[in-house]
Amino acid sequence: MTGSMDDMTVLRAALAAAEARARAAETRATDAEARAVSAEAQIAHLKHLIARMRQDRFGASSERGRRLLNQLELELEELETTQAEDTSENAADPAVRATAPRNNRGRQPLPADLPRERVVLPAPTQCPCCGGTRLSKLGESITETLEVIPRQFKVIQTVREKFTCRDCESITQPPAPFYPIARGRAGPELLAGILCDKYLQHLPLNRQSDAFAREGIDLDTSTLADWVGACTATLAPLNALIRAHVLAAQRLHADDTTVPVLAKGRTVTGRLWNYVRDDAPFGGLAPPAVWFRYSRDRKGEHPADHLTGWTGILQSDAYGGYTHLAKPGRQPAPVVPAGCWAHGRRGLFKIAEKDKAPLAIEAVRRIDAIFDAERAINGSSAAHRLDIRKESIAPLVEELLDWMRDTCRRMSSKNPVAQAMNYILRRVDTFTVFLEDGRICLTNNAAERAIRSIALGRKAWLFAGSDRGGERAAAMYSLVVTCRINEVNPQAWLADVLARINDTPNPRLHELLPWHWKPIAQGENNIAA
Numbered sequence: 416m417t418g419s420m421d422d423m424t425v426l427r428a429a430l431a432a433a434e435a436r437a438r439a440a441e442t443r444a445t446d447a448e449a450r451a452v453s454a455e456a457q458i459a460h461l462k463h464l465i466a467r468m469r470q471d472r473f474g475a476s477s478e479r480g481r482r483l484l485n486q487l488e489l490e491l492e493e494l495e496t497t498q499a500e501d502t503s504e505n506a507a508d509p510a511v512r513a514t515a516p517r518n519n520r521g522r523q524p525l526p527a528d529l530p531r532e533r534v535v536l537p538a539p540t541q542c543p544c545c546g547g548t549r550l551s552k553l554g555e556s557i558t559e560t561l562e563v564i565p566r567q568f569k570v571i572q573t574v575r576e577k578f579t580c581r582d583c584e585s586i587t588q589p590p591a592p593f594y595p596i597a598r599g600r601a602g603p604e605l606l607a608g609i610l611c612d613k614y615l616q617h618l619p620l621n622r623q624s625d626a627f628a629r630e631g632i633d634l635d636t637s638t639l640a641d642w643v644g645a646c647t648a649t650l651a652p653l654n655a656l657i658r659a660h661v662l663a664a665q666r667l668h669a670d671d672t673t674v675p676v677l678a679k680g681r682t683v684t685g686r687l688w689n690y691v692r693d694d695a696p697f698g699g700l701a702p703p704a705v706w707f708r709y710s711r712d713r714k715g716e717h718p719a720d721h722l723t724g725w726t727g728i729l730q731s732d733a734y735g736g737y738t739h740l741a742k743p744g745r746q747p748a749p750v751v752p753a754g755c756w757a758h759g760r761r762g763l764f765k766i767a768e769k770d771k772a773p774l775a776i777e778a779v780r781r782i783d784a785i786f787d788a789e790r791a792i793n794g795s796s797a798a799h800r801l802d803i804r805k806e807s808i809a810p811l812v813e814e815l816l817d818w819m820r821d822t823c824r825r826m827s828s829k830n831p832v833a834q835a836m837n838y839i840l841r842r843v844d845t846f847t848v849f850l851e852d853g854r855i856c857l858t859n860n861a862a863e864r865a866i867r868s869i870a871l872g873r874k875a876w877l878f879a880g881s882d883r884g885g886e887r888a889a890a891m892y893s894l895v896v897t898c899r900i901n902e903v904n905p906q907a908w909l910a911d912v913l914a915r916i917n918d919t920p921n922p923r924l925h926e927l928l929p930w931h932w933k934p935i936a937q938g939e940n941n942i943a944a
Contacts, residue, residue, distance in 0.1 A: 525559055568632055571602060593917035596645035606646055607909035609639060614891045615905060617872035647887045649916060652924050654706075654890050657897055660928075661706040664692040666728040666753075666854050669718065669737065670862035672869055674885055676711070685885050686710045687869055687892070688721060693861045693900075697797040697854045702930035703900045705865045707892045709885035715739050726750055728852065730859045732758045733842060751852075754845035755859035756782065762835035774822060774832050781815045789857045797853030809850050816843065865896050894929075901929045908932055 541548045577588045595603045612618040618626075620639040627634045661667065668691040676685040688710065693703045710717040715736030722729075722740060726748040731737050732755055740750040760782045767775035788808045792800045819836045826833040839846050849855040869892065898905040911934040912927050925931060 525561055531559075566630070568630070595913040595917070596642060596649060601642050603910045603913035606642055606913055607906050609642060610646060610891060610909055611895070611906040613643065614872075614888065614895055615868070617868075644887065646913065647890050649913065650894060651890065652921070653912070653916070653927060654893055656925055656928055657704050657893055658706045660702075660704050661690055661692045662722070662725050664694065664701070664727065666694075666730065667692060667722075667725075668856075668859050668862035668865075669729055669731040670859060670866055671713065671734075672866045674709070674869070674888070676885055677881065683711070685882070686713050686717070687866065687885070687889055688717060689862055689865050689892075689896075690721065691861045691865050694854075696793055696856050697800060698795060699854075703861075704897045704930075705893060705900065707889035707896075709882070709889040711882055711885075722750070728753055728855055730755065730856060731862070732859060733838070751848065752845045753848050753855045754839075754842050756785070756846065757858040757860055757863075759839040759846060762838055763832070766831055766835060770831075772832055775835065778815075778819065778832075778836065781811070781818065785811050785815070786857065799853070801851075801853035804850050804853070812847060812850065816840070816847075865900070868892075868896070898929045903929045903932060907934065 621636045624636045671686045671688045674685040675682040688708045691705045694701045719739045729750045730753040763775045763778045792803045823833045895905040
């Protein structure tokens with residue numbers, strides 16, 4: 416009897432322990448499920464916000480765009496990484512794995528044009544249930560994983576055989592082919608990779624040299640520098656064609672950004688100027704392009720020199736150097752300056768965001784109403800844009816300006832809100848000229864987008880080595896940024912163009928421009944992902 420009681424006690428204890436483990440597993444599963452659902456909701460929300468911000472073509476990039484977008488993308492990265500880590504940790508727990516919510520987002524299929532390597536696992540030789548050996552294949556399950564092959568280097572030997580004539584004893588030999596750079600040992604694919612690493616990935620040549628060394632290739636920095644300089648000279652005719660295309664526009668966007676330049680024992684602040692042709696907002700069919708120029712300082716003589724002989728509408732910020740272009744008597748004619756509402760909004764937005772000033776908040780609200788109305792006609796013809804502006808947008812602008820004038824009269828001129836409003840009120844003509852011409856955009860964001868990558872790169876390459884280095888950077892940025900705004904892969908374009916440009920006669924060089932480019936050997940790979 417005593418033995419039975421002991422057995423019952425042991426059984427009850429085992430049952431209680433099993434129930435406790437079940438409750439603990441259920442709790443873990445519930446907690447894991449709750450965390451997973453919460454993470455999924457946050458990830459979906461952040462992706463929605465990021466998609467909306469990327470589609471928003473209006474507003475000031477510095478306050479509403481780039482800073483907040485970077486913050487959201489970093490937060491999204493952290494959430495997705497944390498979710499993956501939790502999933503990996505919970506995969507070892509059967510109770511959690513059984514109740515974990517399925518990921519219904521779906522996977523995008525891997526590109527069909529990638530080569531496939533088939534790895535077939537060893538098939539069983541007998542049935543695990545009965546031990547029988549008469550097995551018949553019913554089908555198969557395939558799981559695809561993406562793998563990378565480290566880049567491989569090869570040496571191409573171009574052989575020119577010599578022949579002698581038995582009749583006249585003359586010697587003949589095929590002519591030497593054109594190479595991307597004279598007497599260069601680098602092929603076009605290698606050169607394109609070096610250029611894109613330097614100007615798109617912002618990887619200085621000394622770091623590229625170190626990377627090559629780790630892969631067993633001895634290419635010192637001076638050799639890479641020689642190649643970059645030679646490529647810049649080879650591609651110079653295309654830069655000239657891009658300049659001509661940009662300056663043929665009747666309306667341009669203009670902006671500039673700082674470039675630290677190495678001087679004697681210190682760095683000085685140079686400038687990269689950009690001039691963007693973008694006719695898409697008013698339905699123009701001309702392809703977009705951007706032309707960069709470098710200068711050692713920011714004197715107003717530089718844009719006057721860059722745009723010598725050009726006249727039209729110039730959209731820019733309020734930098735005083737552009738005013739020389741609008742002076743009466745300029746030949747062939749003064750340019751028409753157009754202000755940027757994103758710049759005008761920026762100062763008010765900062766005050767509204769930081770100080771929560773009611774007047775600044777109201778000003779931003781009124782300006783945003785103008786942006787909303789303008790967004791609806793983006794891409795329409797110039798005539799249609801002008802009609803809608805006169806009907807719907809002009810009253811909003813007039814009400815805003817009247818309200819600003821009345822508000823500023825009741826404030827000190829030193830009040831930050833009044834100063835931000837006066838940025839617009841002192842330049843009413845340039846801020847309202849878009850109401851008279853449907854080709855003019857509300858903002859200068861096209862130019863700001865073109866220089867954004869340069870601003871990001873400053874942290875990587877620290878400074879340009881010289882004024883010549885700044886000029887080379889301007890030339891290469893003209894090419895690669897024009898590729899990007901035409902949705903062309905810059906590296907594929909550079910590789911193909913460097914291989915063909917020396918064989919292309921001058922009258923046909925325009926066929927190599929990004930918007931005309933049709934690669935010979937790369938099929939449809941010219942379109943950037």
